[in-house]
Amino acid sequence: MPGTVGRVPTPATPAPGAATGPGATAAVFAHDWAATALGPRDSWDPALRAVVELILASPMPMALAYGDDLVLLYNDAYAELLGLRHPSALGRPAGDVHAEVWTLPGFGEVAERVYRQGVSFLEKESTALVVRGQSGVAEQMVFTRGHSAVRDGSGRIIGVLTVAAETTHVAEQLQSLSQVAAALAGTLTLDDVARVALRYTITTFDADRVSFVVDEGGGGWRMVRRVRGELLDEVDERLPPLWRRASTDWSGTVAQAVRSGEPSFTGDGQPLRETAADRHDQKVRSLAVLPLGTSVVQGGLTVGYQVPHAWSAAERALLAASAELIGQAAERARRFETQHGTAQLLQRSMLPENLPDLPRLRVAARYDPGVDGNAAGGDFYDAFLLPTGDLGVVLGDVAGHDVQAAARMGQVRAALRALALSDPAPDAVLAGLDRLVTSLGAEAGTHELFVTVVFGVIDAQRRELTLASAGHPAPLIRRCTPDGRSYAEYVDVPAGPPLGLGGRPATTTVAFPPGDTLLLFSDGVVERRRQSLTAGLDALGDAVAKAGSSDPRALCAVATASVPGGTEDDVAVLAVEHALKPSRSAAMEVPAEPTAPSRVRHWMTGQLTEWQVAESVIGAAVLCTSELTTNALLHAGTAARVEIDLSPERLLVSVADSGTRGTVTRARTDTLSSRGRGLGLIEELSDAWGTDPSVRGNTVWFEILVPPTEQH
Known part of the structure; x- marks a missing residue:
């Protein structure tokens, strides 16, 4: 009957009947029960003997509190909860072993009531301070405990059987649910919601693969995922997720769940076989798919493992609650993006689209x-x-x-x-x-x-x-x-x-x-x-x-x-x-094609070489421009325009897209490098950088000063 407050990870449990860990099974057989209320083992009532055998064979923490003194007999799993109090706790009254909590509400009085009245009692959740093994280190655990009366062959109550189910992991998941609710409350865009949802689900459920999917409302689907082991640094967490797109008639498992409005759970199989994009998808054997449950944003959440997984009722309920919270946040984000886009379009349309080029x-x-x-x-x-x-x-x-x-x-x-x-x-x-x-x-x-x-x-x-x-x-x-x-x-x-x-x-x-x-x-x-x-x-x-x-x-x-x-x-x-002198400028229209960044690098290198720009400046400028071009194609999904302007004192490069996903600031780097290195490159290699929203999209630019010794 562990007690006090806190929680710890689930302790290892022995195989049925094995004398592992603290060796409670062996200690039970070696103990002199004749000196206790139970009496010699060979005189035990058959019903008592059967209960003891059940206790010793169980992988769950179980204990018998026998007689008026509630003398303890327990198995290996329970012994691990007792820590340093085992093996001396064997054969002693439960009130002495758990003296620090026995008089607290919900502990000794419960055992006494079950013993006196024979009424079973289920304690839905309690916390216990546990000294694990022989280390002497106290940790905290969360339990659900059940207490029931034990009767002998004549039906007389002779003791109380306690079964403790360690539920620390479930308690941690519930705690994380409140944390994700707080995190979602601070999201403004669907990108923000996706980041929080992916980080929460892969951590809370210790999953191998998670994904977040939304319906673009006639424009198809888009999906973003995370897999176990992905290295995401602080910059990556601030970057927009890499969305994959699918057509409106996509038949993926998420789309099916969204259309039906019903969650689906696969315990073992190949749930992503038909739509797998790579080996990470192919390896998934168990998958939970939850629709977001909102009328404004059609979408879903998936959690998958590479091994068979039995989806417990508690997990299903937690997943459903998570999907509902994420759906509510996605709904708020969609409304904000719509209003934000309208306000921005109105604002920008009243400002000059182009300024004079003199x-x-x-x-x-x-x-x-x-x-x-x-x-x-x-x-x-x-x-x-x-x-x-x-x-x-x-x-x-x-x-x-x-x-x-x-x-x-x-x-x-x-x-x-x-x-x-x-x-x-x-x-x-x-x-x-x-x-x-x-x-x-x-x-x-x-x-x-x-x-x-x-x-x-x-x-x-x-x-x-x-x-x-x-x-x-x-x-x-x-x-x-x-x-x-x-x-x-x-x-x-x-x-x-x-x-x-x-x-x-x-x-x-x-x-x-x-x-x-x-x-x-x-x-x-x-x-x-x-x-x-x-x-x-x-x-x-x-x-x-x-x-x-x-x-x-x-x-x-x-x-x-x-x-x-x-x-x-x-x-x-x-x-x-x-300006002291007229500058030289050139521009290139960049199509939304995979080869575009390499074409930009080739064009820019040739142009700057023709202008006799120093090699050190060319190398830095080409690398930064390649990153910005890649970003524009990935995150805006549109063609881009690269402009270069060279004056005697500096090289100015700008990359403009025609997307509408928001702007970049130093506090919120939402359009720089999907690989997490773009921001570092721009700040390291340039002397200044910034972003300018326009009527048609966004422009990210950088400036590299040209020292007098490098001017030609």
């Missing part, structure tokens, strides 16, 4: 949605050529995080471009916008339409920049000195009131020579809770000044990561570099 003015932008990325916001940017040949640049913020804010943003952006094409003077453009916002506010019946914007005109010939601001943060310019040093300064432009208040902003003209880079940004870049705006502006200026290059794409990434801490606001950045 020989001396390089333009880049970055937009990161605030809140949880599940709502459209009001930040916007634009860059466009004016009739004068100059470049117009703008960045603004319409208050709000809803569809209405995004719609107003689209109206303001379109009106600004129209006004600028008519009269590009920044103060005139913002005055016209002020009238538009006033009209929009009156139409909506609100005076709370809050819009800030900064608009500028870059005259590359005159090497100057003219700006006007309506309540927006002052732009930042990264200046480069002739000796190669850099510093950052904010443009002293009068902020003026936000649009809609009847103001006419003043303009400021500053020098903008080759080598300088202009940075426009929204307040989400620098504002943080419990931190002054001045601290945010200082951090941004310091980060831009210390950046490795003046490349606009790299500076956008530097700017968005310059102020520590998270923000719930949208983040928008627009950067324009006045």
Whole structure:
């Protein structure tokens, strides 16, 4: 009658009748029972003798508590639970052997009641502190125990038979079920759900193969699996799973279970013979298939072993509960992805799909949605050529995080471009916008339409920049000195009131020579809770000044990561570099074919060699580009476009896909290398990298600085 609290792994149990382990069987026969209430063995009642034989032959922990003193007699499996208390426990009262717990509720009183009243008692679960073997190390175990009265030939109660079933493993599985529920609560996408589901099932059920399958809703099925022994490091766990795809008429075991809505359990056979993809599938002999049980996401979960396996009732119930939890999480994820995709599409469709590609003015932008990325916001940017040949640049913020804010943003952006094409003077453009916002506010019946914007005109010939601001943060310019040093300064432009208040902003003209880079940004870049705006502006200026290059794409990434801490606001950045010299560029369209990465490597090596780029730069760039191309083909499942741009100071490479599976950030590397090495390669071999979501998909880029000694 083990007692106290805790749980440990299942102890080894002896074969029936064998005197193994602590040797309880041999000790029983050698013990002097004449000195106990049982009396000499040769005088035992036949019924008692039969019970003792049953106990000694059983592989389950069993004990007999005999007589009024409940004297103990037990088998090898029970002796292992007693640990160092065996063999001295033989022939002693149970209350003395288990003195530390005997008086606790559910222990001694249960044995006494069964002995006095003859009523059987099943204790569904209890915990016990067990000293295993002769080691003296106490471990904790979970048991289900049954107690029943033992009668002699005349029907008189002579003792209590206790059978202990060790259920530690089941208890651990139930505990892991609560842990997976907590993990699933934090998932947002189906990729997140798949990662948690696979990690949980293969660990909890100690399986050889597990899989997670979802129906794409008319677009076929996709499945992801894990097999025992797969080496997954910390980076792999953050990466998107490698989904396999199947047609809508797929007849796999999971599809059959999903269509019928009924789970299936194979104890021994070849359940994956017809659909096996490789030897891991072929070796599966026992398989459990559970439909997710949700109307929104049709899918299933499988757990398989390479040996025959009897699926117990407890396991089936646990699997069913697991599939239900995973199904609920998948349902939430599908809804989130749908809403997220709609909001992102709305947001991106109102931003320029392409920015001007000029020989001396390089333009880049970055937009990161605030809140949880599940709502459209009001930040916007634009860059466009004016009739004068100059470049117009703008960045603004319409208050709000809803569809209405995004719609107003689209109206303001379109009106600004129209006004600028008519009269590009920044103060005139913002005055016209002020009238538009006033009209929009009156139409909506609100005076709370809050819009800030900064608009500028870059005259590359005159090497100057003219700006006007309506309540927006002052732009930042990264200046480069002739000796190669850099510093950052904010443009002293009068902020003026936000649009809609009847103001006419003043303009400021500053020098903008080759080598300088202009940075426009929204307040989400620098504002943080419990931190002054001045601290945010200082951090941004310091980060831009210390950046490795003046490349606009790299500076956008530097700017968005310059102020520590998270923000719930949208983040928008627009950067324009006045290049010292025109850069050279080339592009390649990459088809969604297995040979595409090798074709990209060949093309890129030839192009960079023709441009006389140093071999060290070529090797690093080709390796990183190959990884990004492979990633785009695997995870977006679409064709890609590779672009390279070489300036005297850096090589910039970008790989754009047209998928819609989300974006990559340093905290969430969801589109880098399926093999877990892509992120390490990019960070190790490049000087800067980042990702830019666009209307059509995502772009991942990296930059490698070209030292002066390596320029040709």
